[in-house]
Amino acid sequence: MKTIMFTGGGSAGHVTVNLALIPKFLEEGWSVRYIGSESGIERQLVATIPEVQYYPISTGKLRRYMDLQNVKDPFKVVKGLFQAYRLIKRQKPNVIFSKGGFVSVPVVIGAWLNRVPLLIHESDLTPGLANRISIPFATGVCTTFPETVQMLKPDKSRHVGAVIRExxxxxxxxxxxxxxxxxxxxxxxxxxxxxxxxxxxxxxxxxxxxxxxxxxxxxxxxxxxxxxxxxxxxxxxxxxxxxxxxxxxxxxxxxxxxxxxxxxxxxxxxxxxxxxxxxxxxxxxxxxxxxxxxxxxxxxxxxxxxxxxxxxxxxxxxxxxxxxxxxxxxxxxxESRDANALAAVYDWITEIARK
CATH class of the missing domain: 3.40.50.2000 (Glycogen Phosphorylase B;)
Structure with missing residues:
Protein backbone atom coordinates (compact mmCIF):
# COMPACT_ATOMS: atom_id res chain seq x y z
CA MET A 1 0.00 0.00 0.00
CA LYS A 2 1.34 3.41 -0.99
CA THR A 3 1.28 6.22 1.56
CA ILE A 4 0.69 9.92 0.89
CA MET A 5 1.04 12.74 3.40
CA PHE A 6 -0.84 15.99 3.03
CA THR A 7 -0.05 19.29 4.70
CA GLY A 8 -1.47 22.80 4.64
CA GLY A 9 -3.45 24.97 7.01
CA GLY A 10 -4.02 28.22 8.83
CA SER A 11 -7.19 28.97 6.88
CA ALA A 12 -9.81 26.92 5.06
CA GLY A 13 -8.29 28.00 1.74
CA HIS A 14 -5.15 26.04 2.60
CA VAL A 15 -7.15 22.88 3.22
CA THR A 16 -9.91 22.69 0.59
CA VAL A 17 -7.70 21.35 -2.23
CA ASN A 18 -6.43 18.63 0.10
CA LEU A 19 -10.02 17.75 1.02
CA ALA A 20 -10.82 17.45 -2.68
CA LEU A 21 -7.89 15.10 -3.33
CA ILE A 22 -8.03 12.87 -0.24
CA PRO A 23 -11.16 10.89 -1.27
CA LYS A 24 -9.55 10.00 -4.59
CA PHE A 25 -6.48 8.53 -2.88
CA LEU A 26 -8.62 6.63 -0.37
CA GLU A 27 -10.69 5.19 -3.23
CA GLU A 28 -7.49 4.01 -4.94
CA GLY A 29 -6.33 2.22 -1.80
CA TRP A 30 -3.67 4.64 -0.56
CA SER A 31 -2.89 5.12 3.11
CA VAL A 32 -3.47 8.82 3.82
CA ARG A 33 -1.79 10.89 6.55
CA TYR A 34 -2.06 14.61 7.35
CA ILE A 35 0.41 16.90 9.14
CA GLY A 36 -1.12 20.12 10.43
CA SER A 37 -1.06 22.51 13.35
CA GLU A 38 -2.20 21.64 16.84
CA SER A 39 -5.25 23.92 16.88
CA GLY A 40 -5.76 25.24 13.32
CA ILE A 41 -8.90 24.86 11.25
CA GLU A 42 -7.25 22.07 9.25
CA ARG A 43 -7.48 19.76 12.27
CA GLN A 44 -11.22 20.40 12.54
CA LEU A 45 -11.80 19.84 8.82
CA VAL A 46 -9.67 16.71 8.47
CA ALA A 47 -11.41 15.20 11.52
CA THR A 48 -14.48 14.74 9.29
CA ILE A 49 -12.57 12.01 7.38
CA PRO A 50 -12.01 9.17 9.90
CA GLU A 51 -9.76 7.18 7.54
CA VAL A 52 -7.09 9.90 7.71
CA GLN A 53 -4.55 9.88 10.54
CA TYR A 54 -3.81 13.44 11.70
CA TYR A 55 -0.43 14.42 13.16
CA PRO A 56 -0.19 17.84 14.89
CA ILE A 57 3.10 19.72 14.98
CA SER A 58 4.25 22.97 16.51
CA THR A 59 4.14 25.93 14.16
CA GLY A 60 4.50 29.69 14.06
CA LYS A 61 3.00 32.30 11.81
CA LEU A 62 4.96 33.99 9.03
CA ARG A 63 3.99 37.60 9.72
CA ARG A 64 4.80 40.66 7.62
CA TYR A 65 4.29 43.07 10.52
CA MET A 66 5.83 43.77 13.92
CA ASP A 67 4.47 41.57 16.69
CA LEU A 68 5.86 40.17 19.94
CA GLN A 69 5.02 36.66 18.70
CA ASN A 70 7.63 37.11 15.95
CA VAL A 71 10.28 36.58 18.66
CA LYS A 72 8.74 33.31 19.86
CA ASP A 73 7.56 31.81 16.61
CA PRO A 74 10.96 30.92 15.08
CA PHE A 75 11.49 28.53 18.01
CA LYS A 76 8.06 26.98 17.34
CA VAL A 77 8.97 26.55 13.67
CA VAL A 78 12.26 24.85 14.57
CA LYS A 79 10.41 22.53 16.96
CA GLY A 80 7.87 21.80 14.20
CA LEU A 81 10.69 21.04 11.77
CA PHE A 82 12.14 18.37 14.09
CA GLN A 83 8.65 16.93 14.65
CA ALA A 84 7.91 16.82 10.91
CA TYR A 85 11.32 15.31 10.13
CA ARG A 86 10.80 12.49 12.65
CA LEU A 87 7.23 11.83 11.49
CA ILE A 88 8.25 11.58 7.85
CA LYS A 89 11.24 9.39 8.70
CA ARG A 90 9.01 7.04 10.71
CA GLN A 91 6.03 6.97 8.32
CA LYS A 92 8.11 6.72 5.13
CA PRO A 93 5.49 8.18 2.75
CA ASN A 94 5.92 7.68 -0.99
CA VAL A 95 5.04 11.33 -1.66
CA ILE A 96 3.93 14.48 0.16
CA PHE A 97 1.46 17.09 -1.11
CA SER A 98 1.53 20.62 0.29
CA LYS A 99 -1.24 23.18 -0.08
CA GLY A 100 0.73 25.92 1.66
CA GLY A 101 0.15 28.03 4.73
CA PHE A 102 2.67 28.56 7.49
CA VAL A 103 2.30 25.01 8.89
CA SER A 104 3.58 23.54 5.61
CA VAL A 105 7.10 25.00 5.75
CA PRO A 106 8.52 22.59 8.40
CA VAL A 107 6.90 19.68 6.55
CA VAL A 108 8.38 20.70 3.20
CA ILE A 109 11.88 21.00 4.66
CA GLY A 110 11.40 17.74 6.58
CA ALA A 111 10.46 16.01 3.31
CA TRP A 112 13.55 17.39 1.59
CA LEU A 113 15.79 16.21 4.43
CA ASN A 114 14.25 12.74 4.18
CA ARG A 115 14.51 12.79 0.38
CA VAL A 116 10.77 12.26 -0.02
CA PRO A 117 9.35 13.79 -3.24
CA LEU A 118 6.97 16.67 -2.62
CA LEU A 119 4.45 18.49 -4.81
CA ILE A 120 3.19 22.00 -3.98
CA HIS A 121 -0.10 23.57 -5.04
CA GLU A 122 -0.34 27.35 -5.48
CA SER A 123 -3.88 28.69 -5.72
CA ASP A 124 -3.20 32.39 -6.13
CA LEU A 125 -1.87 34.24 -9.13
CA THR A 126 1.38 35.00 -7.27
CA PRO A 127 2.97 32.51 -4.82
CA GLY A 128 2.44 33.21 -1.13
CA LEU A 129 5.27 33.65 1.37
CA ALA A 130 5.12 30.06 2.68
CA ASN A 131 5.20 28.64 -0.84
CA ARG A 132 8.00 30.99 -1.93
CA ILE A 133 10.09 29.59 0.93
CA SER A 134 9.07 26.02 0.06
CA ILE A 135 9.37 25.96 -3.74
CA PRO A 136 13.19 25.46 -3.84
CA PHE A 137 12.74 22.25 -1.80
CA ALA A 138 9.88 20.88 -3.92
CA THR A 139 9.84 18.37 -6.75
CA GLY A 140 7.14 20.32 -8.60
CA VAL A 141 4.55 23.08 -8.36
CA CYS A 142 0.92 22.99 -9.58
CA THR A 143 -0.60 26.36 -10.46
CA THR A 144 -4.21 27.49 -10.72
CA PHE A 145 -3.60 30.58 -12.87
CA PRO A 146 -1.66 30.14 -16.14
CA GLU A 147 0.26 33.37 -15.46
CA THR A 148 1.89 31.81 -12.38
CA VAL A 149 3.91 29.36 -14.47
CA GLN A 150 5.77 32.31 -16.01
CA MET A 151 7.11 33.20 -12.54
CA LEU A 152 8.53 29.71 -11.92
CA LYS A 153 11.02 27.34 -13.54
CA PRO A 154 9.22 25.78 -16.54
CA ASP A 155 10.60 22.29 -15.86
CA LYS A 156 9.29 22.42 -12.29
CA SER A 157 5.77 23.81 -12.74
CA ARG A 158 2.51 22.91 -14.49
CA HIS A 159 -0.70 24.86 -14.93
CA VAL A 160 -3.48 22.47 -13.84
CA GLY A 161 -6.35 24.88 -13.15
CA ALA A 162 -8.58 24.99 -10.09
CA VAL A 163 -9.12 21.86 -8.02
CA ILE A 164 -12.81 21.79 -7.11
CA ARG A 165 -14.25 19.54 -4.44
CA GLU A 166 -16.75 17.16 -6.03
CA GLU A 335 -18.10 30.05 -21.39
CA SER A 336 -15.16 29.25 -19.10
CA ARG A 337 -13.29 26.00 -19.65
CA ASP A 338 -13.90 23.44 -16.90
CA ALA A 339 -10.63 21.49 -16.96
CA ASN A 340 -10.33 18.42 -14.74
CA ALA A 341 -7.66 19.81 -12.44
CA LEU A 342 -8.23 17.16 -9.78
CA ALA A 343 -7.34 14.38 -12.22
CA ALA A 344 -4.29 16.32 -13.45
CA VAL A 345 -2.95 16.77 -9.91
CA TYR A 346 -3.69 13.15 -8.99
CA ASP A 347 -1.84 11.92 -12.08
CA TRP A 348 1.20 14.09 -11.33
CA ILE A 349 1.33 12.93 -7.71
CA THR A 350 1.19 9.26 -8.73
CA GLU A 351 3.81 9.90 -11.42
CA ILE A 352 6.16 11.38 -8.81
CA ALA A 353 5.45 8.54 -6.37
CA ARG A 354 6.35 5.92 -9.01
CA LYS A 355 9.67 7.61 -9.68
Missing amino acids: EVKRGDAEKGRAYCGFTRSKPVILVMGGSLGSRKINQMVRQALPRLSKSFQIVHLCGKKQVDPIVTAPGYKQFEYVNEQLPDVLAMADLVVSRAGSNSIFEFLALKKPMLLIPLTKEQSRGDQILNAQSFEKSGYCEVLYEEKLTADSLIEGIERLYEGRRTYIDRMS
Whole structure:
Protein backbone atom coordinates (compact mmCIF):
# COMPACT_ATOMS: atom_id res chain seq x y z
CA MET A 1 0.00 0.00 0.00
CA LYS A 2 1.34 3.41 -0.99
CA THR A 3 1.28 6.22 1.56
CA ILE A 4 0.69 9.92 0.89
CA MET A 5 1.04 12.74 3.40
CA PHE A 6 -0.84 15.99 3.03
CA THR A 7 -0.05 19.29 4.70
CA GLY A 8 -1.47 22.80 4.64
CA GLY A 9 -3.45 24.97 7.01
CA GLY A 10 -4.02 28.22 8.83
CA SER A 11 -7.19 28.97 6.88
CA ALA A 12 -9.81 26.92 5.06
CA GLY A 13 -8.29 28.00 1.74
CA HIS A 14 -5.15 26.04 2.60
CA VAL A 15 -7.15 22.88 3.22
CA THR A 16 -9.91 22.69 0.59
CA VAL A 17 -7.70 21.35 -2.23
CA ASN A 18 -6.43 18.63 0.10
CA LEU A 19 -10.02 17.75 1.02
CA ALA A 20 -10.82 17.45 -2.68
CA LEU A 21 -7.89 15.10 -3.33
CA ILE A 22 -8.03 12.87 -0.24
CA PRO A 23 -11.16 10.89 -1.27
CA LYS A 24 -9.55 10.00 -4.59
CA PHE A 25 -6.48 8.53 -2.88
CA LEU A 26 -8.62 6.63 -0.37
CA GLU A 27 -10.69 5.19 -3.23
CA GLU A 28 -7.49 4.01 -4.94
CA GLY A 29 -6.33 2.22 -1.80
CA TRP A 30 -3.67 4.64 -0.56
CA SER A 31 -2.89 5.12 3.11
CA VAL A 32 -3.47 8.82 3.82
CA ARG A 33 -1.79 10.89 6.55
CA TYR A 34 -2.06 14.61 7.35
CA ILE A 35 0.41 16.90 9.14
CA GLY A 36 -1.12 20.12 10.43
CA SER A 37 -1.06 22.51 13.35
CA GLU A 38 -2.20 21.64 16.84
CA SER A 39 -5.25 23.92 16.88
CA GLY A 40 -5.76 25.24 13.32
CA ILE A 41 -8.90 24.86 11.25
CA GLU A 42 -7.25 22.07 9.25
CA ARG A 43 -7.48 19.76 12.27
CA GLN A 44 -11.22 20.40 12.54
CA LEU A 45 -11.80 19.84 8.82
CA VAL A 46 -9.67 16.71 8.47
CA ALA A 47 -11.41 15.20 11.52
CA THR A 48 -14.48 14.74 9.29
CA ILE A 49 -12.57 12.01 7.38
CA PRO A 50 -12.01 9.17 9.90
CA GLU A 51 -9.76 7.18 7.54
CA VAL A 52 -7.09 9.90 7.71
CA GLN A 53 -4.55 9.88 10.54
CA TYR A 54 -3.81 13.44 11.70
CA TYR A 55 -0.43 14.42 13.16
CA PRO A 56 -0.19 17.84 14.89
CA ILE A 57 3.10 19.72 14.98
CA SER A 58 4.25 22.97 16.51
CA THR A 59 4.14 25.93 14.16
CA GLY A 60 4.50 29.69 14.06
CA LYS A 61 3.00 32.30 11.81
CA LEU A 62 4.96 33.99 9.03
CA ARG A 63 3.99 37.60 9.72
CA ARG A 64 4.80 40.66 7.62
CA TYR A 65 4.29 43.07 10.52
CA MET A 66 5.83 43.77 13.92
CA ASP A 67 4.47 41.57 16.69
CA LEU A 68 5.86 40.17 19.94
CA GLN A 69 5.02 36.66 18.70
CA ASN A 70 7.63 37.11 15.95
CA VAL A 71 10.28 36.58 18.66
CA LYS A 72 8.74 33.31 19.86
CA ASP A 73 7.56 31.81 16.61
CA PRO A 74 10.96 30.92 15.08
CA PHE A 75 11.49 28.53 18.01
CA LYS A 76 8.06 26.98 17.34
CA VAL A 77 8.97 26.55 13.67
CA VAL A 78 12.26 24.85 14.57
CA LYS A 79 10.41 22.53 16.96
CA GLY A 80 7.87 21.80 14.20
CA LEU A 81 10.69 21.04 11.77
CA PHE A 82 12.14 18.37 14.09
CA GLN A 83 8.65 16.93 14.65
CA ALA A 84 7.91 16.82 10.91
CA TYR A 85 11.32 15.31 10.13
CA ARG A 86 10.80 12.49 12.65
CA LEU A 87 7.23 11.83 11.49
CA ILE A 88 8.25 11.58 7.85
CA LYS A 89 11.24 9.39 8.70
CA ARG A 90 9.01 7.04 10.71
CA GLN A 91 6.03 6.97 8.32
CA LYS A 92 8.11 6.72 5.13
CA PRO A 93 5.49 8.18 2.75
CA ASN A 94 5.92 7.68 -0.99
CA VAL A 95 5.04 11.33 -1.66
CA ILE A 96 3.93 14.48 0.16
CA PHE A 97 1.46 17.09 -1.11
CA SER A 98 1.53 20.62 0.29
CA LYS A 99 -1.24 23.18 -0.08
CA GLY A 100 0.73 25.92 1.66
CA GLY A 101 0.15 28.03 4.73
CA PHE A 102 2.67 28.56 7.49
CA VAL A 103 2.30 25.01 8.89
CA SER A 104 3.58 23.54 5.61
CA VAL A 105 7.10 25.00 5.75
CA PRO A 106 8.52 22.59 8.40
CA VAL A 107 6.90 19.68 6.55
CA VAL A 108 8.38 20.70 3.20
CA ILE A 109 11.88 21.00 4.66
CA GLY A 110 11.40 17.74 6.58
CA ALA A 111 10.46 16.01 3.31
CA TRP A 112 13.55 17.39 1.59
CA LEU A 113 15.79 16.21 4.43
CA ASN A 114 14.25 12.74 4.18
CA ARG A 115 14.51 12.79 0.38
CA VAL A 116 10.77 12.26 -0.02
CA PRO A 117 9.35 13.79 -3.24
CA LEU A 118 6.97 16.67 -2.62
CA LEU A 119 4.45 18.49 -4.81
CA ILE A 120 3.19 22.00 -3.98
CA HIS A 121 -0.10 23.57 -5.04
CA GLU A 122 -0.34 27.35 -5.48
CA SER A 123 -3.88 28.69 -5.72
CA ASP A 124 -3.20 32.39 -6.13
CA LEU A 125 -1.87 34.24 -9.13
CA THR A 126 1.38 35.00 -7.27
CA PRO A 127 2.97 32.51 -4.82
CA GLY A 128 2.44 33.21 -1.13
CA LEU A 129 5.27 33.65 1.37
CA ALA A 130 5.12 30.06 2.68
CA ASN A 131 5.20 28.64 -0.84
CA ARG A 132 8.00 30.99 -1.93
CA ILE A 133 10.09 29.59 0.93
CA SER A 134 9.07 26.02 0.06
CA ILE A 135 9.37 25.96 -3.74
CA PRO A 136 13.19 25.46 -3.84
CA PHE A 137 12.74 22.25 -1.80
CA ALA A 138 9.88 20.88 -3.92
CA THR A 139 9.84 18.37 -6.75
CA GLY A 140 7.14 20.32 -8.60
CA VAL A 141 4.55 23.08 -8.36
CA CYS A 142 0.92 22.99 -9.58
CA THR A 143 -0.60 26.36 -10.46
CA THR A 144 -4.21 27.49 -10.72
CA PHE A 145 -3.60 30.58 -12.87
CA PRO A 146 -1.66 30.14 -16.14
CA GLU A 147 0.26 33.37 -15.46
CA THR A 148 1.89 31.81 -12.38
CA VAL A 149 3.91 29.36 -14.47
CA GLN A 150 5.77 32.31 -16.01
CA MET A 151 7.11 33.20 -12.54
CA LEU A 152 8.53 29.71 -11.92
CA LYS A 153 11.02 27.34 -13.54
CA PRO A 154 9.22 25.78 -16.54
CA ASP A 155 10.60 22.29 -15.86
CA LYS A 156 9.29 22.42 -12.29
CA SER A 157 5.77 23.81 -12.74
CA ARG A 158 2.51 22.91 -14.49
CA HIS A 159 -0.70 24.86 -14.93
CA VAL A 160 -3.48 22.47 -13.84
CA GLY A 161 -6.35 24.88 -13.15
CA ALA A 162 -8.58 24.99 -10.09
CA VAL A 163 -9.12 21.86 -8.02
CA ILE A 164 -12.81 21.79 -7.11
CA ARG A 165 -14.25 19.54 -4.44
CA GLU A 166 -16.75 17.16 -6.03
CA GLU A 167 -19.21 17.49 -3.15
CA VAL A 168 -19.50 21.24 -3.80
CA LYS A 169 -21.15 20.41 -7.13
CA ARG A 170 -23.71 18.12 -5.50
CA GLY A 171 -25.54 20.68 -3.37
CA ASP A 172 -29.33 20.68 -2.99
CA ALA A 173 -30.99 24.11 -2.93
CA GLU A 174 -34.08 22.79 -1.12
CA LYS A 175 -31.91 21.39 1.65
CA GLY A 176 -30.09 24.74 1.83
CA ARG A 177 -33.39 26.60 2.27
CA ALA A 178 -34.50 24.14 4.95
CA TYR A 179 -31.18 24.51 6.79
CA CYS A 180 -31.48 28.31 6.84
CA GLY A 181 -35.25 28.49 7.24
CA PHE A 182 -35.59 30.38 3.94
CA THR A 183 -38.38 30.34 1.35
CA ARG A 184 -38.57 30.75 -2.42
CA SER A 185 -40.16 34.20 -2.05
CA LYS A 186 -36.91 36.21 -2.29
CA PRO A 187 -33.47 35.66 -3.87
CA VAL A 188 -30.64 34.60 -1.55
CA ILE A 189 -27.32 36.34 -0.92
CA LEU A 190 -24.46 34.32 0.57
CA VAL A 191 -21.91 36.48 2.42
CA MET A 192 -18.51 34.92 3.14
CA GLY A 193 -15.57 36.68 4.74
CA GLY A 194 -13.33 33.61 4.77
CA SER A 195 -12.94 31.03 7.55
CA LEU A 196 -11.50 33.69 9.86
CA GLY A 197 -14.17 36.20 8.89
CA SER A 198 -13.93 39.91 8.10
CA ARG A 199 -14.93 42.50 10.66
CA LYS A 200 -15.35 45.23 8.06
CA ILE A 201 -17.59 43.14 5.78
CA ASN A 202 -19.60 41.89 8.77
CA GLN A 203 -20.08 45.43 10.02
CA MET A 204 -21.25 46.77 6.66
CA VAL A 205 -23.61 43.83 6.04
CA ARG A 206 -25.26 44.46 9.40
CA GLN A 207 -25.58 48.17 8.69
CA ALA A 208 -27.11 47.42 5.27
CA LEU A 209 -29.39 44.70 6.63
CA PRO A 210 -32.59 46.79 7.07
CA ARG A 211 -32.52 47.71 3.36
CA LEU A 212 -31.15 44.44 2.00
CA SER A 213 -33.68 42.28 3.84
CA LYS A 214 -36.54 44.01 2.01
CA SER A 215 -35.46 42.43 -1.29
CA PHE A 216 -33.19 39.53 -0.33
CA GLN A 217 -32.68 36.70 2.13
CA ILE A 218 -29.14 36.71 3.52
CA VAL A 219 -27.07 33.84 4.88
CA HIS A 220 -24.03 35.32 6.57
CA LEU A 221 -20.90 33.26 7.32
CA CYS A 222 -19.27 35.60 9.83
CA GLY A 223 -16.12 33.75 10.85
CA LYS A 224 -14.90 32.44 14.18
CA LYS A 225 -16.45 34.20 17.20
CA GLN A 226 -18.01 36.90 15.00
CA VAL A 227 -21.69 35.97 15.17
CA ASP A 228 -23.69 38.83 16.73
CA PRO A 229 -26.86 37.39 18.33
CA ILE A 230 -28.28 40.89 18.83
CA VAL A 231 -28.56 41.45 15.05
CA THR A 232 -31.75 39.94 13.65
CA ALA A 233 -33.96 40.52 10.61
CA PRO A 234 -36.52 38.53 8.60
CA GLY A 235 -34.71 36.20 6.21
CA TYR A 236 -31.29 36.71 7.86
CA LYS A 237 -29.25 33.78 9.19
CA GLN A 238 -25.77 33.90 10.76
CA PHE A 239 -23.20 31.13 11.15
CA GLU A 240 -19.55 31.17 12.18
CA TYR A 241 -18.69 28.64 9.51
CA VAL A 242 -20.59 26.02 7.49
CA ASN A 243 -18.92 22.76 6.54
CA GLU A 244 -21.11 19.78 5.59
CA GLN A 245 -24.05 22.00 4.59
CA LEU A 246 -21.97 24.38 2.45
CA PRO A 247 -22.78 22.67 -0.91
CA ASP A 248 -26.51 23.04 -0.15
CA VAL A 249 -26.09 26.68 0.91
CA LEU A 250 -24.14 27.40 -2.28
CA ALA A 251 -26.77 25.68 -4.41
CA MET A 252 -29.43 27.89 -2.81
CA ALA A 253 -27.53 31.17 -3.29
CA ASP A 254 -28.38 33.50 -6.18
CA LEU A 255 -25.45 35.85 -5.44
CA VAL A 256 -22.24 35.64 -3.43
CA VAL A 257 -20.46 38.44 -1.56
CA SER A 258 -16.98 37.23 -0.69
CA ARG A 259 -13.31 37.84 -0.22
CA ALA A 260 -11.25 36.89 -3.27
CA GLY A 261 -9.38 33.81 -2.08
CA SER A 262 -8.62 31.65 -5.10
CA ASN A 263 -10.18 28.38 -3.93
CA SER A 264 -13.51 30.02 -3.09
CA ILE A 265 -13.87 32.11 -6.22
CA PHE A 266 -13.08 29.18 -8.51
CA GLU A 267 -15.77 27.17 -6.73
CA PHE A 268 -18.22 30.03 -7.35
CA LEU A 269 -17.11 30.04 -10.99
CA ALA A 270 -17.69 26.29 -11.32
CA LEU A 271 -21.19 26.75 -9.86
CA LYS A 272 -21.90 29.83 -12.04
CA LYS A 273 -22.62 32.08 -9.05
CA PRO A 274 -22.49 35.85 -9.76
CA MET A 275 -20.08 37.34 -7.24
CA LEU A 276 -19.28 40.65 -5.63
CA LEU A 277 -15.65 40.33 -4.53
CA ILE A 278 -14.15 42.43 -1.73
CA PRO A 279 -10.44 41.55 -1.75
CA LEU A 280 -8.16 41.98 1.23
CA THR A 281 -6.25 45.25 1.06
CA LYS A 282 -2.48 45.44 0.61
CA GLU A 283 -2.24 46.55 4.25
CA GLN A 284 -3.87 43.27 5.29
CA SER A 285 -2.10 40.97 2.83
CA ARG A 286 0.48 40.76 0.06
CA GLY A 287 -2.13 41.85 -2.49
CA ASP A 288 -2.85 38.40 -3.93
CA GLN A 289 -6.62 38.73 -3.55
CA ILE A 290 -6.58 42.02 -5.45
CA LEU A 291 -4.87 40.28 -8.38
CA ASN A 292 -7.31 37.35 -8.18
CA ALA A 293 -10.30 39.72 -8.22
CA GLN A 294 -8.91 41.79 -11.08
CA SER A 295 -8.32 38.64 -13.15
CA PHE A 296 -11.94 37.54 -12.63
CA GLU A 297 -13.27 41.04 -13.30
CA LYS A 298 -11.33 41.16 -16.59
CA SER A 299 -12.92 37.84 -17.58
CA GLY A 300 -16.39 39.22 -16.79
CA TYR A 301 -17.09 36.84 -13.92
CA CYS A 302 -17.61 39.33 -11.10
CA GLU A 303 -18.00 42.84 -9.72
CA VAL A 304 -15.21 44.15 -7.49
CA LEU A 305 -15.70 46.45 -4.50
CA TYR A 306 -12.43 47.49 -2.89
CA GLU A 307 -12.49 47.62 0.89
CA GLU A 308 -11.32 51.23 0.91
CA LYS A 309 -14.63 52.11 -0.77
CA LEU A 310 -16.76 49.69 1.26
CA THR A 311 -19.72 51.30 3.02
CA ALA A 312 -23.26 50.12 3.65
CA ASP A 313 -24.40 52.21 0.67
CA SER A 314 -21.69 50.98 -1.72
CA LEU A 315 -22.37 47.39 -0.64
CA ILE A 316 -26.09 47.75 -1.39
CA GLU A 317 -25.37 49.42 -4.74
CA GLY A 318 -22.91 46.68 -5.71
CA ILE A 319 -25.34 43.91 -4.79
CA GLU A 320 -28.23 45.52 -6.66
CA ARG A 321 -26.09 46.09 -9.77
CA LEU A 322 -24.84 42.50 -9.63
CA TYR A 323 -28.36 41.11 -9.29
CA GLU A 324 -29.68 43.21 -12.19
CA GLY A 325 -26.87 41.95 -14.45
CA ARG A 326 -26.74 38.41 -13.08
CA ARG A 327 -27.67 36.80 -16.39
CA THR A 328 -24.67 38.40 -18.12
CA TYR A 329 -22.27 37.10 -15.46
CA ILE A 330 -23.77 33.61 -15.59
CA ASP A 331 -23.40 33.55 -19.38
CA ARG A 332 -19.74 34.62 -19.19
CA MET A 333 -18.99 32.00 -16.54
CA SER A 334 -20.70 29.36 -18.68
CA GLU A 335 -18.10 30.05 -21.39
CA SER A 336 -15.16 29.25 -19.10
CA ARG A 337 -13.29 26.00 -19.65
CA ASP A 338 -13.90 23.44 -16.90
CA ALA A 339 -10.63 21.49 -16.96
CA ASN A 340 -10.33 18.42 -14.74
CA ALA A 341 -7.66 19.81 -12.44
CA LEU A 342 -8.23 17.16 -9.78
CA ALA A 343 -7.34 14.38 -12.22
CA ALA A 344 -4.29 16.32 -13.45
CA VAL A 345 -2.95 16.77 -9.91
CA TYR A 346 -3.69 13.15 -8.99
CA ASP A 347 -1.84 11.92 -12.08
CA TRP A 348 1.20 14.09 -11.33
CA ILE A 349 1.33 12.93 -7.71
CA THR A 350 1.19 9.26 -8.73
CA GLU A 351 3.81 9.90 -11.42
CA ILE A 352 6.16 11.38 -8.81
CA ALA A 353 5.45 8.54 -6.37
CA ARG A 354 6.35 5.92 -9.01
CA LYS A 355 9.67 7.61 -9.68
